[in-house]
Amino acid sequence: MAEHYKPVRYKAWELTLEERFQEYHEPLSEREAIAEANRCLYCFDAPCMAACPTHIDIPTFIKKIATGNVRGSARKILEANLLGASCARVCPVEVLCEGSCVLRADHKPISIGRLQRYATDYACQHKIKYFERGKPNGFKVAVVGAGPAGLSCAGELAKLGYEVVCFEKKPLAGGLDTYGIVVFREPVEVSLSEVKMVEELGVKIKTGVAVGKDVKFEDLLCDYDAVFVAVGLGKVPDLGVAGEELAGVLDGLEFIEETKIGKLADIKFGNRVCVIGAGNTAIDCATIARRLGAQRVTIIYRRSEAEMPAYHFEYQFAMAEGVSFMFLTQPVEIIGKHGKVEGLKCVRMDLEDPDQSGRRIPVPVLNSDFVQPCDMVIKAIGQKKYSEIVFKLAEFGVREINGYIAVDDDTKRTANPKIFAGGDCIRSKGEASTVMAVQDGKLAAAAIHKQLAADPACTHKRTPVTTQPKK
Ligand SMILES: Cc1cc2nc3c(=O)[nH]c(=O)nc-3n(C[C@H](O)[C@H](O)[C@H](O)COP(=O)(O)OP(=O)(O)OC[C@H]3O[C@@H](n4cnc5c(N)ncnc54)[C@H](O)[C@@H]3O)c2cc1C
Numbered sequence: 001m002a003e004h005y006k007p008v009r010y011k012a013w014e015l016t017l018e019e020r021f022q023e024y025h026e027p028l029s030e031r032e033a034i035a036e037a038n039r040c041l042y043c044f045d046a047p048c049m050a051a052c053p054t055h056i057d058i059p060t061f062i063k064k065i066a067t068g069n070v071r072g073s074a075r076k077i078l079e080a081n082l083l084g085a086s087c088a089r090v091c092p093v094e095v096l097c098e099g100s101c102v103l104r105a106d107h108k109p110i111s112i113g114r115l116q117r118y119a120t121d122y123a124c125q126h127k128i129k130y131f132e133r134g135k136p137n138g139f140k141v142a143v144v145g146a147g148p149a150g151l152s153c154a155g156e157l158a159k160l161g162y163e164v165v166c167f168e169k170k171p172l173a174g175g176l177d178t179y180g181i182v183v184f185r186e187p188v189e190v191s192l193s194e195v196k197m198v199e200e201l202g203v204k205i206k207t208g209v210a211v212g213k214d215v216k217f218e219d220l221l222c223d224y225d226a227v228f229v230a231v232g233l234g235k236v237p238d239l240g241v242a243g244e245e246l247a248g249v250l251d252g253l254e255f256i257e258e259t260k261i262g263k264l265a266d267i268k269f270g271n272r273v274c275v276i277g278a279g280n281t282a283i284d285c286a287t288i289a290r291r292l293g294a295q296r297v298t299i300i301y302r303r304s305e306a307e308m309p310a311y312h313f314e315y316q317f318a319m320a321e322g323v324s325f326m327f328l329t330q331p332v333e334i335i336g337k338h339g340k341v342e343g344l345k346c347v348r349m350d351l352e353d354p355d356q357s358g359r360r361i362p363v364p365v366l367n368s369d370f371v372q373p374c375d376m377v378i379k380a381i382g383q384k385k386y387s388e389i390v391f392k393l394a395e396f397g398v399r400e401i402n403g404y405i406a407v408d409d410d411t412k413r414t415a416n417p418k419i420f421a422g423g424d425c426i427r428s429k430g431e432a433s434t435v436m437a438v439q440d441g442k443l444a445a446a447a448i449h450k451q452l453a454a455d456p457a458c459t460h461k462r463t464p465v466t467t468q469p470k471k
């Protein structure tokens with residue numbers, strides 16, 4: 001099992017509710033951090049650095065820890081990734097930097113994530129301000145959505161002297177770092193401290209403002225020189241089975257959100273919980289339910305263990321927390337009594353040959369239905385795309401791929417040269433992660449800068465908006 005998720009601390013009978021939702025890993029002490037940093041070989045052409053989507057200079061930041069320059073170490077991290085404190089906690093390091101560390105084969109890879117956390121926590125605790133707002137250059141950029149992609153783009157642009165206004169529909173900024181990533185991996189305060197850092201660079205974050213509803217895209221295109229769209233994805237989609245309206249059927253993201261910003265003692269949970277889906281959201285919901293005190297938590301997935309989208313270390317983590325898995329099982333109805341969930345009717349599945357995407361197609365086994373007793377069903381089968389935003393942007397010439405916003409890979413520019421996009425809303429294929437969203441924001445900021453201030457011949461400045469007629 002990956003060391004990152006060794007089940008060392010969770011013993012429900014020993015811990016209070018609050019303790020069970022404390023950050024999972026203890027921070028490294030100074031002695032531990034220096035000892036770990038001294039194991040690093042400071043490789044030339046370091047593979048760990050190449051594996052980091054934001055290309056943090058990992059050997060240099062580790063060397064600085066080894067020589068006692070923690071302040072300089074954090075600067076190195078934040079220069080490449082403004083959200084380095086979040087990424088230190090949430091990055092799937094096992095498949096990125098630590099997975100590529102040359103020491104992985106023979107010994108133990110360097111604990112890069114924990115060292116990064118050590119340095120960025122130091123910077124936060126000592127309230128070190130590394131960056132200043134750049135000299136105003138007269139350009140204005142609107143950022144739609146204050147999640148990792150939006151914050152990264154906004155912060156980088158502010159450093160270059162742009163006037164940046166970020167519109168966020170939720171009451172708090174930070175996106176899924178604030179609302180969606182399970183609290184024992186990332187406490188809300190870490191995300192909010194990064195929001196504060198971006199605000200201190202001069203970025204104005206207007207929370208409680210939904211673009212498309214409270215503010216029009218047309219107005220942003222008129223009033224700003226460029227617009228960066230980083231709206232992420234929406235709610236968990238419906239299962240499309242009978243019984244979804246019953247009390248005790250929950251949206252997985254709302255369930256996680258309660259543990260992030262609500263009072264733990266007030267959260268209602270079932271004793272026998274079925275979680276539907278097998279991605280990282282499902283794993284988070286299942287482990288949260290266990291830590292709240294649910295006796296039996298079962299993840300129900302229609303394909304097999306080999307196809308499950310959750311990272312392997314997350315799967316092992318969930319098993320270590322006492323979560324059960326029911327593979328090749330498809331829910332077909334939620335059964336209720338007096339308006340409340342009482343069971344989940346399922347059928348067994350078989351896998352046929354792969355479809356075009358390469359995944360084997362699940363098909364029901366005849367007469368295999370059965371009822372799994374439960375008093376709570378948590379839906380965790382992914383997130384809906386914001387089709388209304390994609391549809392609206394099409395009026396300005398922005399193209400889409402499978403409901404995601406289509407962008408140029410290097411610049412994150414859409415087919416409309418004034419509109420850029422990044423983060424989960426462009427992730428039409430492959431995995432999505434915080435660090436990828438941060439890198440999108442960085443790339444978009446660089447491309448916006450190249451297009452505006454760095455290019456005096458630019459033709460995409462504040463011009464009246466033209467829309468294409470609706471079809
Ligand atoms: C449960 C869960 C667990 C995860 N765990 C991990 C993990 O451990 N590690 C990892 O690397 N990644 C994880 N991810 C993925 C990661 O959180 C996302 O890839 C990342 O947050 C994407 O950033 P973003 O800025 O594109 O979107 P988001 O973080 O979703 O932010 C988008 C923001 O836009 C706002 N918005 C939406 N519409 C509008 C509008 N019309 N007007 C104004 N604002 C709007 C939203 O409110 C939100 O704040 C997880 C995701 C989920 C769902």
Ligand code: SF4
Binds near residue numbers: 042043047062101112
């Ligand atoms: S690959 Fe491992 S040993 Fe080499 S620089 Fe990166 S962390 Fe250090």
